[in-house]
Amino acid sequence: MGHLFGTDGVRGLANADLTPELALSLAQAGARVLASARSGSGRPVAVVGRDTRASGEMLEAAVCAGLTAAGVDALRVGVVPTPAVAYLTDHYDAAFGVMISASHNPMPDNGIKFFGPGGHKLADAAEDAIESALDAAVQRPTGEDVGRVRDADDALDVYLRHLAGIVHTSLNPVTVVVDCAHGAAYLAAPRAYRTAGATVIAISADPDGNNINDGCGSTHLDQVQAAVREYGADLGLAHDGDADRCLAVDATGEIVDGDAIMAVLATSMKDAGTLSDNTLVATVMSNLGLHLAMTEAGIAVRTTGVGDRYVLEELRAGGYALGGEQSGHVVIPSYGTTGDGILTGLALMDRMASTGKSLAELASIMHALPQVLINVRVADKNVVAQAESVKQAVALAEGELGATGRVLLRPSGTEQLVRVMVEAATAEQAQSVAERIAAVVEAA
Known part of the structure; x- marks a missing residue:
């Protein structure tokens, strides 16, 4: 086995x-x-x-x-x-x-x-x-x-009462569209947000056993983007099938990913004096723009491997108060032992309500560098990722990008894929470099 x-x-x-x-x-x-x-x-x-x-x-x-x-x-x-x-x-x-x-x-x-x-x-x-x-x-x-x-x-009620503790300002001014992905959030998320005072428009909240994540949720943001524009909502939140992730869109439909969400929450907690050692924990997949924004805000960033379990290990080891991933796994240890998408949504709206600022205003503290991710399906992800030709291609690209970008190549943790991620000063350069490396990976 x-x-x-x-x-x-x-x-x-x-x-x-x-x-x-x-x-x-x-x-x-x-x-x-x-x-x-x-x-x-x-x-x-x-x-x-x-x-x-x-x-x-x-x-x-x-x-x-x-x-x-x-x-x-x-x-x-x-x-x-x-x-x-x-x-x-x-x-x-x-x-x-x-x-x-x-x-x-x-x-x-x-x-x-x-x-x-x-x-x-x-x-x-x-x-x-x-x-x-x-x-x-x-x-x-x-x-x-x-x-x-x-x-x-009483399980769901117990959990929802726990979530209510993170909100310190009534969300009455906030109208939110929540995409439940026809998954585990379909009851919990709308109830949690309504209990906190928000006006809630729930979509993809009618599971039939077969439609979970089907063209909806955090991996398909077009539905929540369209709904936010249609209803004139203040923001949209999208969860995945088990609701441990949360991605957002602002009132114009612009995506606010996990990095931007962490930037908003980190500055909020720093202002409140609850960000331990003024430190945020993120993975190697987080955009360089997050690091730059946190430096500007006087917040240190601790970097871990990909996977919220490694974020959790670092949070526990250092006693830190906030961590997460670009994909929308965000962990607030004082309220949970793992990533919690609904908790993240509540914390984000609480920051909006307490400051009176829009999500776009809050998220503007971070400017993401253009980032391209290409997933290459291979026969043996670990062998290919260590191939000499692949290493040489990565080294060549890193020399080309210098301090204006970076390359991250890693085997997927769940599938036979090698993930090629490139950040660069321009989207065109990021795409070109990523495609060049992906071609070498595919041939390895």
């Missing part, structure tokens, strides 16, 4: 790669590794949530079967965002949490990710231990020691 865990859990084509049998085995292995570390009496409990994919029903049943067969009670919280599972794992004092979702991936895919005690993402060592435990021979509990399945009917 190859390495199962990617940058964000185990993902694959549901019922082909990610089968019910594998889901059951993963749940059992996760129970052995994570529940064994729990102290206290009584059976351990695991929170189980999912997004709206049809295959989630099948995989939820398999996960619950695996948990109970391992002597763990499964507490089902239904269709909720991934960050809700993280929060509820801590709220219910559960041994661990399980989220069934493939995030922004197309509907046929699905995934399983684990949260440890307190709702924290697992370290690599814990994921390795779960994978090693898949084939371990153990004696299963019987009789009264078999786990039980029950539902937490």
Whole structure:
């Protein structure tokens, strides 16, 4: 068996790669590794949530079967965002949490990710231990020691009450369009924003099990852009399938990506005195424009590898108060242990309401350098990324760009792709350099 865990859990084509049998085995292995570390009496409990994919029903049943067969009670919280599972794992004092979702991936895919005690993402060592435990021979509990399945009917309400704490100014002046991606945000996001006082226009909020991320959400911003213009809204927010991401558009429909959102929130927290060490944590994918804007604002930027788990590790290690990714994963540790798209949307609108400024005004502190990203499908991403011809092409481009740009080439964490990202002084130069490197990658 190859390495199962990617940058964000185990993902694959549901019922082909990610089968019910594998889901059951993963749940059992996760129970052995994570529940064994729990102290206290009584059976351990695991929170189980999912997004709206049809295959989630099948995989939820398999996960619950695996948990109970391992002597763990499964507490089902239904269709909720991934960050809700993280929060509820801590709220219910559960041994661990399980989220069934493939995030922004197309509907046929699905995934399983684990949260440890307190709702924290697992370290690599814990994921390795779960994978090693898949084939371990153990004696299963019987009789009264078999786990039980029950539902937490108050789960969504508990999570929404938690989110309300981030808003300090009524959002009554704000009209927002929210694209729920027909996913896990479809109930939670409109309710959270309305509770905070905003006028909410919800789109892509009618999931049928098959339409998640289908031409909508954070990977297809044209729908929310059009709706903002149509309704004359102050802004639009777009979530992905499991609502751990948030991207925005301003009143004119201009995109405000994760970097710009972090710039707005970092300056807001610095003004409030809540930005620890005046430091923001971002990944290597963040635009140079973010670094320049933060330098101008007197804010340091700590850089990590790609993936919100690495942002989280840096946040925890340094005790920092804000971090995230250009893709819209934003983490505010005082309110959550992982990226939370709805929390991000609330914080952004709170800044608008408290300053009386438009999103365009707030986001104008950052000027992004032209950036081009080309994904090249290859047979073996790791071999190609290390090919000598590819290294030479990157070195040549870096010499050409000098201090006016940069090149980032990396294998995808979830697919057989090599990602070529180029920033340059002009869009034409960025496109030309990226295409030249991509051609070398394709031929390698």
